[in-house]
Amino acid sequence: MSDFSDDILVAASRRGDKSAYALLVKRHYRHVFAVCLGVLGNVDDAEDISQDAMLKGFLKIRKLRKDEQFDQWILRTAKNLCIDFLRRKKQTRAFLKKQAAGTGRAASENHDLQRAIRNLPQEFRLPLVMYYFDNKDAEAIARKLNISHSGVCQRIRAARKQLHKFLTEGVHDEQ
Amino acid sequence: MSSNCDKMRDRVADLVTGILPEMEAHALQQHLRECPACRDYSRTLREEDQLLAGFFAQSSADMTSREDSVISTINGLEPSGETNIISVGGMILRSILEKHSAAAAVIVVVTLYFLITWSWISKINRCIELSGENLRSVSVSATMTTPESLGSVAEQIIYGKTYSKT
Numbered sequence: 001m002s003d004f005s006d007d008i009l010v011a012a013s014r015r016g017d018k019s020a021y022a023l024l025v026k027r028h029y030r031h032v033f034a035v036c037l038g039v040l041g042n043v044d045d046a047e048d049i050s051q052d053a054m055l056k057g058f059l060k061i062r063k064l065r066k067d068e069q070f071d072q073w074i075l076r077t078a079k080n081l082c083i084d085f086l087r088r089k090k091q092t093r094a095f096l097k098k099q100a101a102g103t104g105r106a107a108s109e110n111h112d113l114q115r116a117i118r119n120l121p122q123e124f125r126l127p128l129v130m131y132y133f134d135n136k137d138a139e140a141i142a143r144k145l146n147i148s149h150s151g152v153c154q155r156i157r158a159a160r161k162q163l164h165k166f167l168t169e170g171v172h173d174e175q
Numbered sequence: 176m177s178s179n180c181d182k183m184r185d186r187v188a189d190l191v192t193g194i195l196p197e198m199e200a201h202a203l204q205q206h207l208r209e210c211p212a213c214r215d216y217s218r219t220l221r222e223e224d225q226l227l228a229g230f231f232a233q234s235s236a237d238m239t240s241r242e243d244s245v246i247s248t249i250n251g252l253e254p255s256g257e258t259n260i261i262s263v264g265g266m267i268l269r270s271i272l273e274k275h276s277a278a279a280a281v282i283v284v285v286t287l288y289f290l291i292t293w294s295w296i297s298k299i300n301r302c303i304e305l306s307g308e309n310l311r312s313v314s315v316s317a318t319m320t321t322p323e324s325l326g327s328v329a330e331q332i333i334y335g336k337t338y339s340k341t
Contacts, residue, residue, distance in 0.1 A: 022246045029242045030235065043234055047241060054245045058252070113230050122278060134230040136193050153194045160188045 006070045009156035012059050021058050028071055029054060031144065032078045035131035038126030039082035041118030049085055052079035075144055115164035127152050179206075180213050187213060192218040 004020075006027070012020035032053050037044035057074045064073050117125060130141045131152075138156070141150045186203045191197035196205065207214050 018250055018252075023248060025242055025245050025249070029245060033238065033241065037234065047295050050191055051241070051248065055248060058249050108251075115225050117230075128227075131192070132227055138194055153189065153231060155194055156194060156333070157185060157188050160192055160220065160223075161185075164188075164220060165229075167223060168219075 007052060010061065010064060010070050013058065018058075021061070024057075024070060024074075025054050028074055030133060031071065031130070032074055034130045035078050035126065035144075036082055037133075037142075038129035039079060039122055040085065041120070041122075041125055045085065049081050050078060052085050053081050056081070072144065094110075112167065116163055120159055120162055122160060124155050127155045128159035128163075131156055180210060183210070183213055184216060187217045191224050193216065210331060 001069065004023070006024065009024050013024065029050065033046055033050040036050040036053070037043060040046050040049065050173045053074060056077055060077075117129075120128070127141055127145065130144070131138065134140050138149055138152045142152045145152070183203060185207050186195055186199060187207075190200055190203055206216055
């Protein structure tokens, strides 16, 4: 069953076949997690919302149109849940200025890196996160986000530049 | 650092990230060999790239356990695979072709209903007409009988006399 296409697994899942949906989870959870991490900027929140997204996908799989691909549908579901989560929480980011020691040296602590990633604008952060999760496949990201390949490259470039600025000059409150 | 370096820095970021086209990468490599500032900048970005890769690799290290957690949660759900009339109806109406087929089926059923109903009503009306005709024929027969003939018959019955009609 692991060699079956998504269409066949979706059809089985519609009939309540949990083992078929488990294979869909194995195939797509990673990308769902990447999108959630890209939107939310926080690993713990991304874990919770990506689990919610896969669960909702199983419960609402009959709403998947026959002309729509499962991966696009579940990613859209995850993104909507992330947006709802942010709206509910009314998150405000606390930005701390940290004067980087030395000149142009990258920060070596994951905590600083995670905070820098979290403070990237969502439109830049999402393709950057997906890029590292999807083995640096810009074409695949373009297809999933429904934007052009050059658009993906532009956003990743902007994310890298801004990340460099955060890591060398400190994180600034942008919102 | 020359003004040309500002233009090169975007390409350095692309080179480090791995999205720079090959032809531009050759030109950039040449510039990096000649420009220490851009070379340092490139080295810094590579360190950050390794940090990013390590950070995301760490985030994805627990992916299997997260997947298993999702699957176990789903397995704990109550069976939701039963079909019901509403879900079957929804599935039937999902595609355009199926919608057209459903519409055609509805039209056929409605037409048959009206045809059957009309034929029954026609039969009932026909029965009523026939009943009416019978009643009229009986009444006509009754009116054609004259009072005298009725009276002679009555007298015959009462008095036993016979009359002939003049």
